[in-house]
Amino acid sequence: MNDGNDIPVIGGKSFTAVAINCAAKAGEWIKTKLGNHTSLSIKHSAQDLVTEVDKGAETMIRNLVGTHFPHHSFLGEEGVEPGPEASTKALQSVQDAEYLWIVDPVDGTTNFVHGFPYFSVSIALAYRGEVIVGVVYDPMRDELFVAEKGKGAYVRGRRMAVSGETTLRESLLATGFPADPHYAQPLNMKQLQAIAPQVRNIRSAGSAALHMAYVASGRLSGFWEIGLNSWDLAAGALLVKESGGTVTDVQGNDYHLGVRHVVASNGRMHDEFVTALQRAEAGN
Ligand code: 2AM
Ligand code: CA
Numbered sequence: 001m002n003d004g005n006d007i008p009v010i011g012g013k014s015f016t017a018v019a020i021n022c023a024a025k026a027g028e029w030i031k032t033k034l035g036n037h038t039s040l041s042i043k044h045s046a047q048d049l050v051t052e053v054d055k056g057a058e059t060m061i062r063n064l065v066g067t068h069f070p071h072h073s074f075l076g077e078e079g080v081e082p083g084p085e086a087s088t089k090a091l092q093s094v095q096d097a098e099y100l101w102i103v104d105p106v107d108g109t110t111n112f113v114h115g116f117p118y119f120s121v122s123i124a125l126a127y128r129g130e131v132i133v134g135v136v137y138d139p140m141r142d143e144l145f146v147a148e149k150g151k152g153a154y155v156r157g158r159r160m161a162v163s164g165e166t167t168l169r170e171s172l173l174a175t176g177f178p179a180d181p182h183y184a185q186p187l188n189m190k191q192l193q194a195i196a197p198q199v200r201n202i203r204s205a206g207s208a209a210l211h212m213a214y215v216a217s218g219r220l221s222g223f224w225e226i227g228l229n230s231w232d233l234a235a236g237a238l239l240v241k242e243s244g245g246t247v248t249d250v251q252g253n254d255y256h257l258g259v260r261h262v263v264a265s266n267g268r269m270h271d272e273f274v275t276a277l278q279r280a281e282a283g284n
Helices: 015-032 052-068 084-094 109-114 184-198 208-216 230-242 270-282
Strands: 040-042 049-051 073-076 099-107 120-127 130-138 143-148 152-155 172-175 201-203 222-225 246-249 262-265
Touching: 015 052, 015 099, 015 120, 015 130, 015 143, 049 052, 049 109, 052 073, 052 099, 052 120, 073 084, 073 230, 099 109, 099 208, 099 230, 120 208, 120 230, 130 208, 130 230, 143 208, 143 230, 152 208, 152 230, 172 184, 172 208, 184 201, 184 270, 208 222, 208 230, 208 262, 222 270, 230 246, 230 262, 246 270, 262 270
Parallel strands: 073 099, 172 201, 172 222
Antiparallel strands: 040 049, 099 120, 120 130, 130 143, 143 152, 222 262, 246 262
16 A cells, blocks of 8 residues: 555555554553663753653654654654743644644653653654544553444444433533643632532543543543643544544534643533533633
């Protein structure tokens, strides 16, 4: 096969096979580094961390993707300057690419640094701005979540389906606590305070990609978070959609690569969920 540019590529593999291979390989390596990373840098703020493991894993994935698909574009968290403006600009510069790989080498870096065993590798491939392959790999549990557009989503070789809860009252939700103290954090606190009494309970485990994978697999009814980047969400969004769920922004608009404030759910209580978040934001 070739990669769409009529130049044959040696050792041709499907997009999904390459995504799985990259996630598994990087994930296994990251796992060996748990508790052994040697450098820790602060990016945007004391909450925004990066280690040599994030950078090494991204390089590994970039090289592997480049070997199979040398003409594809690549957007990885560690190749972008910290902060929301740089992320938005970086996405804008590549989002019209024919094929774009969107990679978070370690989603949940804070957990990784502290030895809290909940982090993932997130790899998505978008074709003309639409995600067509999504893989999220949890190396600690050796769980690989994979979705192909139109072909469903799978974990451990079994087709995934979202959960059945139809109301917020019976829902188990997750959120992420944002670092940005000016906008995202106060808004998230408002939402948390308003939503908590309306639901069964709320979790916050620290990897957006894995939270999305848990919505897809029915372990969570829904997830929301403010101020994320395309690499945190692209793979997970396809997992949720291909498992029968719904992904929007906090206004209820359909997911696209530029969404930063995300709401994902089993779809059955999505409207109630979005309405509750909007009410919380408006303070009523
Ligand atoms: P990361 O570990 O790849 O940075 C946890 O709430 C989620 O927020 C994780 O997916 C984490 O991804 C992301 N995150 C952590 N710090 C962040 C920051 N400063 N800005 C944006 N997202 C962040
Ligand atoms: Ca990361």
